[in-house]
Amino acid sequence: MADPQMVMYEEEFTQIQGIVDGLVKAANANVVFIIDKNGQLIAAAGDADQIDTTSLASLTAGNIAATGGMAKLLREQEFATQFHEGQNANIHIQLVDNRVILVVIFDKKTSLGLVRLRVKKACEQLSSIFETLADKAGAPGQAPFGEITDDDIDNLFND
Amino acid sequence: MSFINYLSREINCKIVYYGPGLCGKTANLQYIYGKTNPNARGKMISLATETERTLFFDFLPLALGEIRGFKTRFHLYTVPGQVFYDASRKLILKGVDGVVFVADSQIARMEANLESLENLRTNLAEQGYSLDSVPFVMQYNKRDMPGIAPVDELRQMLNTNGAPDFEAIAPEGTGVFDTLKAVAKLVLTELKKASGG
Numbered sequence: 001m002a003d004p005q006m007v008m009y010e011e012e013f014t015q016i017q018g019i020v021d022g023l024v025k026a027a028n029a030n031v032v033f034i035i036d037k038n039g040q041l042i043a044a045a046g047d048a049d050q051i052d053t054t055s056l057a058s059l060t061a062g063n064i065a066a067t068g069g070m071a072k073l074l075r076e077q078e079f080a081t082q083f084h085e086g087q088n089a090n091i092h093i094q095l096v097d098n099r100v101i102l103v104v105i106f107d108k109k110t111s112l113g114l115v116r117l118r119v120k121k122a123c124e125q126l127s128s129i130f131e132t133l134a135d136k137a138g139a140p141g142q143a144p145f146g147e148i149t150d151d152d153i154d155n156l157f158n159d
Numbered sequence: 160m161s162f163i164n165y166l167s168r169e170i171n172c173k174i175v176y177y178g179p180g181l182c183g184k185t186a187n188l189q190y191i192y193g194k195t196n197p198n199a200r201g202k203m204i205s206l207a208t209e210t211e212r213t214l215f216f217d218f219l220p221l222a223l224g225e226i227r228g229f230k231t232r233f234h235l236y237t238v239p240g241q242v243f244y245d246a247s248r249k250l251i252l253k254g255v256d257g258v259v260f261v262a263d264s265q266i267a268r269m270e271a272n273l274e275s276l277e278n279l280r281t282n283l284a285e286q287g288y289s290l291d292s293v294p295f296v297m298q299y300n301k302r303d304m305p306g307i308a309p310v311d312e313l314r315q316m317l318n319t320n321g322a323p324d325f326e327a328i329a330p331e332g333t334g335v336f337d338t339l340k341a342v343a344k345l346v347l348t349e350l351k352k353a354s355g356g
Contacts, residue, residue, distance in 0.1 A: 013165075038162070148351050153344055
């Protein structure tokens with residue numbers, strides 16, 4: 001496979017959740033979530049149950065992928081930051097280490113400046129956690145799915 | 160690239176429906192969406208033009224059930240089939256775990272099928288994948304149309320590797336779930352293999 005698999009463990013998840021929870025408060029944001037570049041939701045905080053995070057995650061990943069394609073055509077490595085301004089809601093999208101995407105949804109309660117500042121700090125913390133996760137996923141001896149049998153897979157499809 | 164979350168005990172996988180323009184990729188997803196229990200699926204997103212041609216992708220998240228306490232979730236995507244949307248197709252293939260090729264059975268579309276399959280091969284190779292090793296299922300769609308090629312001929316032209324293949328009439332649902340199950344099964348089997356199981 002071209003990409004290593006992403007595996008999430010409790011220890012790292014707790015750290016990541018702590019960072020997104022903290023970011024909601026520090027940036028005075030409505031919702032913060034982290035997704036991988038394929039659009040899988042990793043963690044969310046704030047009023048996340050008010051929105052369809054699964055769909056948003058997939059569209060954000062598509063957006064980042066399209067922007068990355070544009071960057072490539074302009075011989076840029078990437079456009080790591082995107083900001084969409086609406087009448088009431090705004091979205092700040094930040095690519096972290098070209099690995100995961102940090103999304104902050106906010107309104108007039110806060111400012112873009114504050115969001116950017118807090119996102120920057122959160123990125124530094126997230127960066128090292130995802131590096132640890134990547135190392136763990138790539139380490140030999142990890143067999144997260146290995147104990148599952150062919151029968152288990154067949155049973156899933158028995159009507 | 161699948162995503163395994165130990166905490167929420169979830170396995171997330173990405174399946175892409177590929178094929179030439181108007182072959183019925185979106186129709187496959189629409190049928191699945193219509194027939195799946197609302198609790199087991201999310202919203203279907205279609206980024207399409209005003210004439211309902213897929214512009215970027217369709218997206219449908221689907222929960223298939225549990226394996227040993229792990230919830231299996233599949234994200235189904237389609238690519239835009241029209242030739243000039245190649246840049247978008249490449250993006251959507253990123254991180255793919257399994258591919259369904261939806262072929263148009265009409266003889267007049269054979270050339271388009273071959274071109275799209277070759278395009279899939281090239282775009283997968285760019286991502287470091289090979290069509291010979293990635294979980295892959297072939298669907299011969301539009302079996303209800305006039306002027307279709309016999310399945311044997313389609314198989315000979317498009318499925319030389321002998322991947323699991325199915326006849327389909329996507330809007331009516333014929334073959335749609337067989338195709339989905341087959342690719343999901345291959346993806347999970349691959350995941351198991353990759354984990355040394």
